[in-house]
Amino acid sequence: MSPDRDNQTAEFDAIVLGAGAAGLFCAGEAAQRGLRVLLVDHGRKVAEKIRISGGGRCNFTNRDLDPRAPQRHFLSANPNFCRSALARFTPQHFITLMQQAGIAFHEKHKGQLFCDERAQALIDWLVERCTRFAVQRWQPAQVLAVAREQLPGQDICVPGRFCVQTSMGEARAPQLVVATGGLSIPKIGASDLGYRIARKFGVPVVAQRPGLVPLVFSPAQQGVDFAALAGVALPVRVRVQPAAARPDMRTAVVFDEDLLFTHRGLSGPAILQISSYWQPGDALCIDLLPGQDALALLRAAKAGSRKQLVNIVAQWLPQRLTEAIVAEQPQWQRPIDQVSDRALTALAERLQRWQLMPNGSEGYAKAEVTVGGVDTQALSSKTMECRQVPGLYFIGEVVDVTGWLGGYNFQWAWASAYACAQALREDG
Template sequence: MNADAIIIGAGACGLMCAVQAGYLGKKVIVLEKNAKPGAKILISGGGRCNYTNQFASAEQFISENPHFVKSSLSQWTVEDTISFFDTYGIQGGEKTLGQLFPVDKNAKDVVQVFTSICSDFGQEIRCNADVTEIEVQPQGFKVTYQKNGKNIDLTAEKLVIATGGLPIPKMGATDFALRFARKHQLKIVETAPALVPLTITGKDEEWFAQLSGNSVFCEVSNDQMSFEENMLFTHWGLSGPAILQISSFWRRGEVVNINLLPHQNVVSLLDEERKSNGKTLLSTLLNRFYTRKFTDALGKFLPLNKPVASLTKAEVDLIEQTIHQFKVKPAGDKGYDKAEVMRGGIDTNEISSKTLECKKIPGLFFGGECVDVTGWLGGYNFQWAWASGFVIAQNL
């Protein structure tokens, strides 16, 4: 045996697993297809790395089995993540909604923590290693990978597949874990891009495109979920935190409801303005809450140049509906190129929730994004990656 375990994938889960295995005196070899470890960590949060969320719990994860993550999240808590990084000089500062980013550090420093500890423990990270074959043997696993045109074989009693999901192919994302799972008759929950911008086409396309660059704080919802955050108009549709969040719950053909003024009642505002100054134009009132460009765009639907005192009941109803129940039917999403994570993945019924070991193939573990566990935007997916890496390491 070349090591106690082979870990395929030097992303967040694989690196945490290697480090935690090192603490336990276990020798691992990490195989990474890219030229450097932590490729997706390095681009997360615009290079700043939103490495966890103070409010992380099972409630912020999407899975066919919503209880599955509870065991991992209790074995490795948010406090454990904060303490771990704090120990290695990375202190967290809250940006918004519980999101923690390194203070005075960035994503490179986060990756450096893992590579340094791996080096201290003698854990090998072999980059530019493209795994071509996995053979399940009676005593463990034989993994074949290609490097510089040569085939290299490794054997170990335990194998960890932490190869991530399908988003951002240019970062080396592949369907490796899913292909392996299918080959061994493991069930897969249908996959789709998640935390992804939504596209608008057809007759409304031009209206959205003209607002490109404008951001509006709003409540975005569908029948399943609602989120209050900023929505960003783009030349091809909608993005921004609120849209990315709802995209994980959106299905093609569905309408998305947008409350453009979630903390106010536009009818009450009109009543108050009518009493104080009925000559105020509707556009003047709306400009208090939106950019002039966005208010002007609403002129397609609303009588902007009318004084509030002159508005008819039908017009007030129209204003209320437009502001508080703006409906959008996206044509689709921007796909895996622009998605932050993948929805779906290896069915959690195939994996022990306590150990993350594959039930049908003893000694094999799955962690991170390739499993049917998808977190909300805001550091939740990293918390799952760290937790799953820790849990697997305890059971190698």
């Protein structure tokens, strides 16, 4: 869609930059309230992250989010910031909208809700809402400049008015909503536009890093042939052992999820979850037998068996992983009744407190989200509006709020978009 080519600046009540989950939902909600809304996006397709998430079925929210303490599932330099929006627009609110739209869904586990069919149905519904309520879309349109409007012949800005220059024309509105997302998955159009806009208007930005991302390791340093174990998966318990005290690690964060070995390191839900809390220099501590007492199991087996130790451990762990672990120490490569108690204690420690040091992550190319972003200290938790820049709003992933794996980040997109849409005003 394109603006009229009459050299006139198009006027709106609000301009939304970014047609992802947060931007589409915010634009539709605001237009439903009667506002004239322009939605601008540089991509040829909208909501690509919705389309590819959840194996193409989009894990769009999570029933387990507790509206009384929603911040428990989120990471931020200001962890309580997200509570207000998430408590006012809950998973049930979005579930009701999905039901009204006739989009079938199902729960997998741990409260994770997925579309029954392809995620395109969710995208189509978001776009249809925008169309129904007369949201104007400029797409694909590159944002060339964003500025406060200046009065002719003067060097002063009109408070609260924004001028957005794009490759499809110029638009002006008293309210600007930045929903441009983060840096994750650049192949579908991720950019730093939102952070640049924030800095332009003096809004602080928390340093970014990849989140929900596989971690990589050096086999030489870890003594593990990750390539030989690629494809092995098992349930584990994982936590970060930070190199130094950090505010985000004041309470130990532990995840009980599946781990997956890759050719370059570790992935799977357990690693994706903990990666958002991991920082360079931190170690990981992994329990390969969560909920069990490895030493007690080994001692019981020693008392009643003459099997090779490798065959005993293979009852509890995948064969390839068992063989790799037992091969680490000569004293483990014998019948269990011939293994010393000291060696069994060492093996139990290896199984339940495996410490290893990641070299880094797979980066933004494989990251599902971006940790960090627009500093929440600068925003109203009720409206998402900048405290020092009236009329400027930030929502979704561009904000320093990062959810756990399992639909929490989409719920933040819906909740922050809704809070913003309800705060937007007709004619500013």
